[in-house]
Amino acid sequence: MAMLLQSVSLLSLLPSLRHRLHYVDPTRLPEVSMKGDDAVAAVPAVSSFDEDETPAKPALPKQFSAVVNQYVIFPGVAQQFSRDQLFYDEGQQFQRKDSSPWELSHEYGIHGYLNETTIDTANSSYYISNRKCAPNGPSSKFSEMWDWVAAATYQGNQTLNGSACSVWALRTPKTNITLWVEIGSELPLSQYIETLAALPGAAPRLIRISQNYSEVKKGPFPAEHMKIPDECFLPPLVCEVAKDPPPPHTVVQTLDHYVAHPEGKYNISNQNTADILGDTVFTCADVRNNGTALDGYALLSHYRIALDTRFGEYALCNGYPGVCTQSRDNFHVGREASYGGKDLRGQCSDNSQDIGTWFSLPAASRCKSRADLDEGRCTWFIEERVKTINLTCPFQTHDMIGACNDGMAHPGPPNTFSRARAIYAAAFASVDPAEGGCPDVGGPTHLPF
DSSP, rough: HHHGGGGGGGGGOOOTTTTTTOOOOOOGSSOOOOOOOGGGOOOOOOSSSOOOGGGOOOOSSSSEEEEEEEEOOOTOOOOEEEEEEEEEEEETOOOEEEEEEEEEEEHHHBOOOOEEEEEOOSEEEEEEEEEEEOOOHHHHHHOOOTTTGGOEEEEEEETTTTEEEEEEEOOOSEEEEEEETTTTOOOEEEEEEEEEOOOTSOEEEEEEEEEEEEEEEOOOGGGGGGGGGGGGSSSOHHHHOOOOOOOOOOSSSEOOOOOOOOTTTOTTTTTTEEHEEEHHHHHHHHHHTTHHHHHHHOOOEEEEEEEOOSEOOOOETTTTTTEEEEEEEESSSSEGGGGGOOGGGHHHSTTTTTTTTEEEEOOBBBBBBBHHHHSSSSSSEEEEEEEEEEEEEIIIIIIHHHHHHHHHSOOOOTTTTTTHHHHHHHHHHHSOGTOOOOOOOOSSSSSOO
């Protein structure tokens, strides 16, 4: 039934999850068993219920603004709360959500920040963060928020925060939704969603979202909230010259890159890498949140990569083979501060001493030779895979996880994850356990395209 499939339109309300996560239509995903820890939460007990007195479906607003307090649990990512200002106009096929600014120190142990806006229109979707605008992908666009209610079933009435509500629910193999609607005003007050979601190229996981609506105002809102920021129509930014390492700057430089990956997956085309601080920040959060286990990241590798330092927009890459999104530039090496936590997401700033740097390596611009790089026909060339180690060696043998916990308790800068960073560096610098070193587990000398 087509109406059942429209339940996924609610995903347009989801925040970036601070990872710039992109949600895949769950109707295109395989069914995943929701048992044990992933069991669907029961609909709360209702205060009254009479099967013979099922009311008419609520006439939910098609044009309104509201404040939405949202709590999200996504396996492998820190649990997150956001306070969002929502603007919705079904007739204009427009939705905008402005999230309150927030500090990365609470979830990632670094003093960065994010100012985020998501805009969905009839033909496109935009993610704006720290004055950078990125597309949300060709399949992302406006979808009607309440379509699914036509297929929902009445669960009874319940008092919620002093308001009498009718409770409506939809159950499908991939999406379960419960909505509390105020009786009389027919305004949404609360919504609980469980659905399968995934990063492009990654396996689906069960995500849980709790949303509480307040300050709901029916009708039109100021036209200024319909405006798409100018930066969404500018050409992709390309850095003039690298800002780190320190001068002298040259267009082509050889830099140390680090990456966590599954066993046997050494192809870093269409993958994200990081400098040593950036990967310390990433792996500390990912191991703490069990993301490395869920993604099968068993190894850490150090590469030496020669690249054109006229960096482009960072792309979010996942899976093997890699799938990259949220960048309009498929030629330049992408770059941003860890979690994008600076102005313009740190694309061209020096991030080496405070929160670290992340990179994206587009497969289309990988060089077959250093000569091709020097002549500008491509933008990155792998000089060597220096060393590969088991992730458990630094994190367990040398207690990097303890150092990560210390870093979370005392966010930097200064001294961002200083002890964890030192353990990470020592693991690659030596094979002697007494010196904090880890054995090289090997890997291919000639890396595949």
